[in-house]
Amino acid sequence: MKTLITLVIAAMLTTAGPAVAGPDPLPSWTEGPARSRILNFVQTVTQQGGPDYVAPADRIAVFDNDGTLWSEQPAYFQLLFAIDRVKSLAAKHPEWKKKQPFKAVLEGDMKALAASGEKGLLELVIATHVGNTSDEFAVIVKDWLATAKHPKFQRPYTDLVFQPMLELLAYLRAHGFKTYIVSGGGIEFLRVFAEERYGIPPEQVFGSSVKTKYEVRDGNPVIVRLPEVDFIDDKAGKPVGINTFIGKRPIAAFGNSDGDFQMLEWVTSGPGARFGLIVHHDDAAREFAYDRHSAFGRLDRGLDEAPKRGWTLVSMKTDWRRVYPE
Amino acid sequence: MKTLITLVIAAMLTTAGPAVAGPDPLPSWTEGPARSRILNFVQTVTQQGGPDYVAPADRIAVFDNDGTLWSEQPAYFQLLFAIDRVKSLAAKHPEWKKKQPFKAVLEGDMKALAASGEKGLLELVIATHVGNTSDEFAVIVKDWLATAKHPKFQRPYTDLVFQPMLELLAYLRAHGFKTYIVSGGGIEFLRVFAEERYGIPPEQVFGSSVKTKYEVRDGNPVIVRLPEVDFIDDKAGKPVGINTFIGKRPIAAFGNSDGDFQMLEWVTSGPGARFGLIVHHDDAAREFAYDRHSAFGRLDRGLDEAPKRGWTLVSMKTDWRRVYPE
Numbered sequence: 001m002k003t004l005i006t007l008v009i010a011a012m013l014t015t016a017g018p019a020v021a022g023p024d025p026l027p028s029w030t031e032g033p034a035r036s037r038i039l040n041f042v043q044t045v046t047q048q049g050g051p052d053y054v055a056p057a058d059r060i061a062v063f064d065n066d067g068t069l070w071s072e073q074p075a076y077f078q079l080l081f082a083i084d085r086v087k088s089l090a091a092k093h094p095e096w097k098k099k100q101p102f103k104a105v106l107e108g109d110m111k112a113l114a115a116s117g118e119k120g121l122l123e124l125v126i127a128t129h130v131g132n133t134s135d136e137f138a139v140i141v142k143d144w145l146a147t148a149k150h151p152k153f154q155r156p157y158t159d160l161v162f163q164p165m166l167e168l169l170a171y172l173r174a175h176g177f178k179t180y181i182v183s184g185g186g187i188e189f190l191r192v193f194a195e196e197r198y199g200i201p202p203e204q205v206f207g208s209s210v211k212t213k214y215e216v217r218d219g220n221p222v223i224v225r226l227p228e229v230d231f232i233d234d235k236a237g238k239p240v241g242i243n244t245f246i247g248k249r250p251i252a253a254f255g256n257s258d259g260d261f262q263m264l265e266w267v268t269s270g271p272g273a274r275f276g277l278i279v280h281h282d283d284a285a286r287e288f289a290y291d292r293h294s295a296f297g298r299l300d301r302g303l304d305e306a307p308k309r310g311w312t313l314v315s316m317k318t319d320w321r322r323v324y325p326e
Numbered sequence: 327m328k329t330l331i332t333l334v335i336a337a338m339l340t341t342a343g344p345a346v347a348g349p350d351p352l353p354s355w356t357e358g359p360a361r362s363r364i365l366n367f368v369q370t371v372t373q374q375g376g377p378d379y380v381a382p383a384d385r386i387a388v389f390d391n392d393g394t395l396w397s398e399q400p401a402y403f404q405l406l407f408a409i410d411r412v413k414s415l416a417a418k419h420p421e422w423k424k425k426q427p428f429k430a431v432l433e434g435d436m437k438a439l440a441a442s443g444e445k446g447l448l449e450l451v452i453a454t455h456v457g458n459t460s461d462e463f464a465v466i467v468k469d470w471l472a473t474a475k476h477p478k479f480q481r482p483y484t485d486l487v488f489q490p491m492l493e494l495l496a497y498l499r500a501h502g503f504k505t506y507i508v509s510g511g512g513i514e515f516l517r518v519f520a521e522e523r524y525g526i527p528p529e530q531v532f533g534s535s536v537k538t539k540y541e542v543r544d545g546n547p548v549i550v551r552l553p554e555v556d557f558i559d560d561k562a563g564k565p566v567g568i569n570t571f572i573g574k575r576p577i578a579a580f581g582n583s584d585g586d587f588q589m590l591e592w593v594t595s596g597p598g599a600r601f602g603l604i605v606h607h608d609d610a611a612r613e614f615a616y617d618r619h620s621a622f623g624r625l626d627r628g629l630d631e632a633p634k635r636g637w638t639l640v641s642m643k644t645d646w647r648r649v650y651p652e
Contacts (some may be wrong), residue, residue: 112341178529191573193361201383202573203504212569214562214588221592223569236540243460243549245536245571247528248518262540266547 025171027321028164034277034319037312038168041275042175045251052273056176060250061275062242062263063169065183065190065207067256067297068279069198070161071150073288075296077157079121079187081144085128102127114295125186126227130210130299134188134223141192158197162279163325165254169198172252180250182241183207184234184259188225206245238263251275257297264302264311276311278302283316286323353647354490360603360645362496363638367601368501371577378599382502386576387601388568388589389495391509391533391580393623394605395524396487397476399614401622403483404511405447407470407641411454428453440621451512452553456536460514460549462475467518484523488605489651491580495524498578506576508567509533510560510585514551532571534559564589577601583623590607590628590637602637606626612649 016207029035045054048219066072086096086105096102101120104112113120129137145158153160169179181200183190187207194205209230212223233241239262242250252275253260253267260278268276282289306313317321347403371380392398412422412431422428427446430438439446455463465590471484479486495505507526509516513533520531535556537538538549559567568576579586579593586604592603606616606625617625632639642649 134624187570187573205573209570212566214565214592216591219595221565221588221595239547239549240538244513244535245529247513247531262547265542266540269545269547291355313581 025174026164026167028167030321032319034312034314037275038171038277041273042172044273046175054251054272058248058251059172059175059177060180060246060248061172061177061252061254062180062182062246062250062267063165063253064255064257064260064263065181065185065194067163067281068254068260069165070157071287072297073281073290073294074151076185077150077160078189079124080157081141081148082124082128082191084144084148085140086124089128122229126210126229129186129189130225130227132225132228134212134225137188137225138192141189145193158193161197162320162325163322164320165279165326166198168254169200170290173199177252179204180242180246181205181207182233182238182263184232184237186210187233187242206233206241207319208237234259236262237268241265253277255279255302256281257299258301259297261302261305264310268311270310276309277314278306278311279314279316281316283320283323285317287316351500351512352490352493356647358645360638360640363601364497364603367578367599367625368498369615370599372501380598384574384577385498385501385503386506386572386574387498387503387578387580388506388508388572388576388593389579390492390581390583390586390589391507391511391520393607394580394586395487395507396483396489397613398623399607399616399620400477403451403476403486404515405450406468406477406483407474407515408447408450408454408473409542410470411466412450415454448555453556455512455515456551456553458551460538460551463514463551464518467515471519477594484519486650488521488646489648491605492524492645492651494580495526495598499525503578505530506568506572507531507533508559508564508589510558510563512536513559532559532567534563562587562588565592568592579603581605583625584627585623587628587631591635594635595638601631602635603640604632604637605640605642607642609649611643611648613642 026035036235044050044052047053059134063069066076066181080202083105085183086102090106096106101113101116101124104116132167142246145156148157149155149162150157172179179200181204185207187205187209190205190207191202194200195202211226211228211230213226215222215224231237231241238260242263249270250267251270253264254277255264264276268274278299280291281287290297351362352364361604370376370378371385373379389395391400400488409431412428416422416432422432427439427442427450430442431514471482474483476483476486477483498505505526507516507520507530511533513531515533516531516533517528520526521528537552537554537556539552541548543548557563557567564586576593576598577592577596577599580603581590582605590602594600606617607613616623
């Protein structure tokens with residue numbers, strides 16, 4: 001009996017190769033090279049006894065979030081959250097009326113905000129994201145996600161996740177992959193919605209962070225968020241974060257901007273079969289079209305080097321039948 | 327057929343309560359309150375429909391390493407590794423002959439070494455653990471673990487893991503728990519042996535760390551270990567580390583020293599059924615006897631507060647039939 005059960009379970013867990021009938025796992029991907037490459041890679045690494053077989057424990061796939069799993073225009077959604085926070089906290093901070101980058105936010109002057117540069121944006125994030133506990137912050141983010149609407153699409157931000165990527169995540173997991181988010185965005189911001197929206201639990205979500213401290217308040221322990229950057233999980237920080245949080249080199253990486261370049265490089269230069277993919281935002285009609293000159297999600301070096309590094313470049317316009325879920 | 331298989335699998339995954347026959351999952355634990363409390367807790371949180379049922383995704387258990395999963399006397403094993411490294415690197419560092427704490431190590435003067443305090447020990451660790459890549463460091467640790475012998479037991483350090491705790495780890499995992507290491511020791515040191523020895527994969531092992539950077543050397547990307555502390559995963563750092571790495575509050579915590587106090591406090595003050603356990607080293611014959619006055623693994627506040635906080639105090643002498651594996 002035990003042997004029978006073992007065989008049944010083994011059969012259930014075994015890779016469905018292209019020969020096996022079943023519903024299309026990637027219905028939102030058009031028939032084309034991107035889709036074929038994904039299917040081939042998964043078949044290659046899951047084929048028992050094959051030369052490039054990878055044990056389930058090492059089937060680790062890492063995904064950028066902004067621009068890869070959901071949209072990032074007209075600005076990173078977390079920045080739009082920070083802007084809304086500035087507005088709602090402004091009454092308590094009269095000094096912001098005269099101080100950049102807060103003044104720019106309150107006056108709706110996006111040009112002046114952009115001119116404040118990375119330093120200004122960081123200041124904005126620090127001022128609007130800390131001074132609370134982790135639990136309190138999660139509630140603030142949750143409330144915002146439940147009520148705020150995207151300026152162009154007039155839909156909640158969590159509606160603006162990419163349907164083809166949701167299918168890809170599910171497809172990889174069905175083949176024994178562990179899926180991670182490796183984002184330049186805030187770790188505690190992402191964890192609020194990643195499990196429900198992407199099926200990725202908190203312990204597989206990481207990103208940039210502020211320092212925190214442990215404190216017991218009236219006998220009640222809390223984690224307090226401090227006004228100091230702890231880690232920036234972007235560019236060369238991504239492989240560093242992967243090494244710290246996962247401790248193994250993943251075999252597949254998915255990104256969309258030059259902020260993902262080093263992650264793609266790190267992942268795809270390992271031995272054995274590797275997979276790198278870049279989502280190219282070339283769809284002004286259904287989403288946005290931008291690459292080399294965008295303030296958010298700039299893709300320049302990656303666009304040049306993808307072909308010679310063997311990375312799959314996905315055209316949102318032609319490779320995806322649909323962008324967002326219904 | 328599918329329903330039958332589903333039922334069979336469900337039956338296999340369902341908790342074995344005390345009524346279900348089977349081999350004893352904790353053969354190295356004597357019949358006593360510690361063992362009963364462990365069994366009761368697991369039964370309570372895995373009982374479908376029970377008032378304290380916890381879904382598998384939230385069955386997270388965190389374990390300290392030094393003194394909880396393996397021995398830590400006459401000094402933390404990683405410190406003994408650092409001492410061996412000083413000796414093997416001494417020829418390249420003639421200045422160490424005159425400089426503390428290196429001089430103390432080279433002269434075997436443990437008193438002077440202890441007198442160098444935390445600062446001295448940190449200096450020792452930094453000098454002996456960095457300047458290499460993560461991959462190179464892993465090889466150095468692996469070689470040391472394969473050859474070095476414990477001064478008292480004359481056995482490899484990885485033999486000195488606690489058999490009762492190995493059984494406990496396996497028992498928890500068999501009941502849907504995800505087991506983590508949350509150690510004051512070095513994250514990249516621990517990951518070298520944690521999977522093989524404890525069945526805990528790298529992504530569930532975390533600890534203290536040095537800063538690292540990503541670098542491409544002759545086209546080959548590497549993670550370089552830098553001479554700067556990144557994070558100390560001890561005392562109030564443990565809940566902070568748990569929040570960063572796991573993003574959820576675990577429901578069970580296992581430690582042995584005051585370095586684990588805040589972790590135990592954080593875990594056991596959450597809502598619902600919670601479990602905290604402290605291993606008390608009171609067995610001079612089979613291992614070591616120490617608590618309030620030990621330089622390594624000092625247990626003072628925890629010893630006083632365990633009863634009133636409902637934490638289980640394990641006597642190595644009476645609760646464990648056996649300390650080490652055969």
